[in-house]
Amino acid sequence: MTGDQDDRLRIGRRIQRLRAERGLTQRALAEPAYTAAYVSTLESGKARPSETALRYLAERLGVSAEQLETGRPPHLATGLRLRLTDARQTLHTGEAADATAQFTELAAEAQRHGLADEQADALVGLGDCALEAGELDQAIGHFRAAEELLRQAPLPLRVPALRGRAVAHLLAGDLRYSCYLLESAIDQLNADGLPDPQALLLLYSAVIAPYLDLGAHQRAAQAAELALALAPQVDDPAAVARLHRSVARTLLAGGRAAEADASLARAQELYQQLRIRTELAHCHWMRGYLRAQNGDLPAAERELRTARRILADRQAALYTQQIDVELADVLRRSGRSTQAAALLADLLGSLHPQRGAVHAGAAHRLLGLIAEERGAHAEAEQHYRTALELLQQAGATADLADLCRLLGDLLRRTGRPEEALDVYRSGLGHQAAPGTTTLGPAPAAPPL
CATH class of the missing domain: 1.25.40.10 (Tetratricopeptide repeat domain)
Known part of the structure; x- marks a missing residue:
């Protein structure tokens, strides 16, 4: 059976169920604009209603045309989006286990209603939860699944999942593959004429860490400069904060400790406003490293223990x-x-x-x-x-x-x-x- 036949059958069964629930005959539903025979043809899946017929039948059945065609409750996608935002906030400020449960439920609900974009966002959320827990194989699996759902979408929409997978490979120790994923996406965005500022900011910020671990300090510095140039075009404060934290690493690697400390201060201020606890811990972590490099060991220990306490609480x-x-x-x-x-x-x-x-x-x-x-x-x-x-x-x-x-x-x-x-x-x-x-x-x- 083809996809079109499946769609016709589903719409037909939906019309039949809603008509029966409302106690209408085929004639009562059809008239005056259509005939009972036409409704019968639709309910048997032999034909697909036109847009005009779909709107007419939906009005008679007391539902939206979208709901009659897709089976989705009205405003479902909007509601899911709001709940995805809530789940993301839980991950930032609450318990990661609670966020995992929310994202799991949302992914299943989006899949049930055929909402691929929302399902992919939920899978990225699950990947981020797994990253925080250190479950790297799980994280890679979730990010891959999100990329697969969005394989026909423009590359900027796939970037959060791709970036997450690159970070997971970095944490696992596969530095070159992490670089390959990020550099390939950067080149493709620019080659396709899709230099989306937010997508590029995510990619340039993410590629700094593997560059530094690989000893590619010049590339890291270049990525930092390009990301800073993009920042004024991006309205996501979390992405901008992550940028400043990444830039601090390049400044520190270049021996510019005071500038690195200032960049970390900007990142920390944003994370405090957003109440993103894990990222705030990373700022304390980097400040501890910075203090250690400057020989202030007591201050370094204080910063590191603060970071450790936050992350231990986050499990x-x-x-x-x-x-x-x-x-x-x-x-x-x-x-x-x-x-x-x-x-x-x-x-x-x-x-x-x-x-x-x-x-x-x-x-x-x-x-x-x-x-x-x-x-x-x-x-x-x-x-x-x-x-x-x-x-x-x-x-x-x-x-x-x-x-x-x-x-x-x-x-x-x-x-x-x-x-x-x-x-x-x-x-x-x-x-x-x-x-x-x-x-x-x-x-x-x-x-x-």
Whole structure:
């Protein structure tokens, strides 16, 4: 049976059911404009009513023409949109589990009524909930399903789902694939003549993090500049706040700490107004990192513990574990290596190549430093080599050169100069082309 035949049968059954519910005969429904035979033909699915007939029959049956044609209650899409906004607000300010339940119900309801756009939005919401919980495979599945529903829609409408999937791959440690997804979308938007400012802002803000982890600082800075140029055209304060948080990372990587702090302050102010708790925690997290880089370890610890408390309350397990790695570094530098080692040991089973690979590498690097400080050279070497393997798999070039230096120094001090030279050479290779990656050409700038 073809889709058109299915539609005719559904409309016919709907007319028959509504007519019976109202106690009307076919003649009573049809006259004076039509005949009972015509209504019979419609109810049997042998014909499809014209637009004029549909409006006439709908008025006689006391429903809207859309409801008679589709079976959807009046204003259903508008109601679903309002409830999607409520679910998003629950995710921002309430419990993620409650938001998951809301999005699940909305996705099922939208699917039941054939509302693909609303179903896709609900699936993106479910993906965001799964991201917060650290369930990366679930998140990728939800985002993929949303993209599939919107496969015929213009690319700007698919960008939130695509961006979510790229973030999930980034958190899993697949940096290059995350970049590929985002760069491909940027290029396609510009090539198709669809430089939608909000879509591009989402993409440029998202691509900064994998660029920095890959060591592509020049590309990250360019993406930040382009995103800042787009910001005045975007009326979504959450997207603008996310932009300022991402830009702060590029400023910090460029040694511009004061400007990074100012950018974080702008992001934090917006997140406080919007009451987006998870993103607010990320601002505290970054400020903790910034304070640590400036040597203010007490302030760094305060910021990191504030971020950790918010995320732990949110049950955002993966983000909490990643903060613990940063906190362990502050503890070690504050002379509390035993406490730092205990914190890191608890994380090693949770962070692995498919879940937070970059932070897993950072945890092993710190454990190597702690082991080396107490003279456990074999243990330190094992941690350094594990960290190298994790970061190489992820493509996190930005940290590999420093790690090679640490391992080379250890090998040299323990009487293995030839091995040390090999490791140093590997580290120099990672430093050979700062600001570049093995990716293709950088995406073209949009016509601003």
